[in-house]
Amino acid sequence: MIYTITFNPSLDYVIQVDHFKPGIINKTKFEEILPGGKGINVSIVLSNLGHESTALGFMAGFTGKEIEHKLESYGAKTDFIHVKKGLSRINVKMKSDEETEINGMGPDIQPEDIQELFNQLDTLTEKDVLVISGSIPSTLPDTMYEQIIERVQEKKIKVVVDATNNLLLKVLKYKPFLIKPNNHELGEIFNVELNTRDEVIPYAKKLQEMGAQNVLISMAGQGAVLVSDNNEVIQSKAPKGIVVNSVGAGDSMVAGFLAGYLETGNYEKAFINGLCCGSASAFQVGLATKEDVENVKKTLSEN
Numbered sequence: 001m002i003y004t005i006t007f008n009p010s011l012d013y014v015i016q017v018d019h020f021k022p023g024i025i026n027k028t029k030f031e032e033i034l035p036g037g038k039g040i041n042v043s044i045v046l047s048n049l050g051h052e053s054t055a056l057g058f059m060a061g062f063t064g065k066e067i068e069h070k071l072e073s074y075g076a077k078t079d080f081i082h083v084k085k086g087l088s089r090i091n092v093k094m095k096s097d098e099e100t101e102i103n104g105m106g107p108d109i110q111p112e113d114i115q116e117l118f119n120q121l122d123t124l125t126e127k128d129v130l131v132i133s134g135s136i137p138s139t140l141p142d143t144m145y146e147q148i149i150e151r152v153q154e155k156k157i158k159v160v161v162d163a164t165n166n167l168l169l170k171v172l173k174y175k176p177f178l179i180k181p182n183n184h185e186l187g188e189i190f191n192v193e194l195n196t197r198d199e200v201i202p203y204a205k206k207l208q209e210m211g212a213q214n215v216l217i218s219m220a221g222q223g224a225v226l227v228s229d230n231n232e233v234i235q236s237k238a239p240k241g242i243v244v245n246s247v248g249a250g251d252s253m254v255a256g257f258l259a260g261y262l263e264t265g266n267y268e269k270a271f272i273n274g275l276c277c278g279s280a281s282a283f284q285v286g287l288a289t290k291e292d293v294e295n296v297k298k299t300l301s302e303n
């Protein structure tokens with residue numbers, strides 16, 4: 001079973017506002033409410049690609065119930081911990097002349113809720129895969145990622161981490177199977193600006209030297225680079241298309257890579273699946289389906 005953990009799930013309120021101006025009343029031209037949060041997006045895309053997963057994490061209030069309900073409608077399994085205080089957040093994703101995001105805080109997670117998550121993790125076995133992604137709400141200790149990986153370390157399960165800066169750096173010593181920062185996040189870690197695929201390669205290799213087995217760097221419209229554990233560097237430009245909503249593109253890439261790897265055991269196929277899955281999600285409001293990914297793959301070979 002693939003387990004995803006989303007510490008702070010959300011309802012993503014995606015709106016289109018023509019020429020947004022701060023300080024006045026703006027009206028929406030389009031609106032949709034989607035379940036969100038990085039692990040949740042990974043679970044949705046895995047379902048779309050025909051892979052079972054169970055979404056773990058913390059939920060609260062009516063927003064939490066709606067996130068769970070929406071997620072299950074995609075066919076993903078859920079086993080969320082229901083937190084008593086506060087509400088699961090609503091994150092605003094505004095498309096206008098520029099993309100603007102306002103992400104909420106989330107509920108008040110208590111030590112007993114964390115213990116419940118640990119108890120769930122204790123049931124995982126060697127055959128399982130664990131995807132841990134997204135930010136940590138302020139009520140959780142910033143050692144959360146490490147504590148989880150340490151807890152499952154002896155089981156030798158494959159762990160995938162999609163997190164930024166210190167959260168990511170601190171888990172490298174546990175040798176995660178896959179990490180997926182984007183080029184900006186990679187640049188922030190080393191205090192450099194990385195704009196091209198060639199510039200990214202040496203820094204991706206540094207993260208590998210620091211412990212990660214496979215390092216996948218997403219680069220939005222520039223494509224992606226993979227430094228794999230068999231010392232291969234695989235890179236590609238992005239498939240061409242019109243971007244409608246890039247929220248969840250990175251999570252789709254993680255799901256696509258994982259699905260491709262579990263199906264074939266081949267890094268190049270996994271990479272292409274991840275790349276096309278990311279783009280297929282960016283080219284629509286919601287997240288990619290298997291058919292969308294196959295269609296994007298055809299355009300990649302035509303480019």
Ligand SMILES: Nc1ncnc2c1ncn2[C@@H]1O[C@H](COP(=O)(O)OP(=O)(O)O)[C@@H](O)[C@H]1O
Pocket residue numbers: 181182183217218219220221222223224238239240241243246247248249250251253274275276277278279280282
């Ligand atoms: N503008 C775009 N054009 C084509 N593909 C895109 C675009 N934006 C994202 N993608 C696809 O989605 C993947 C992940 O996107 P990215 O924005 O780098 O991730 P994140 O959301 O984690 O920052 C990219 O590697 C690419 O395959």
Ligand SMILES: O=P(O)(O)OC[C@H]1O[C@](O)(COP(=O)(O)O)[C@@H](O)[C@@H]1O
Pocket residue numbers: 008010012035036037038039041091103133134135136246247248249250251252
């Ligand atoms: O957990 P975080 O880092 O606060 O981010 C949550 C947001 O990220 C998303 O999961 C999208 O992530 P990406 O665009 O990086 O793929 C949204 O659905 C959600 O609103």
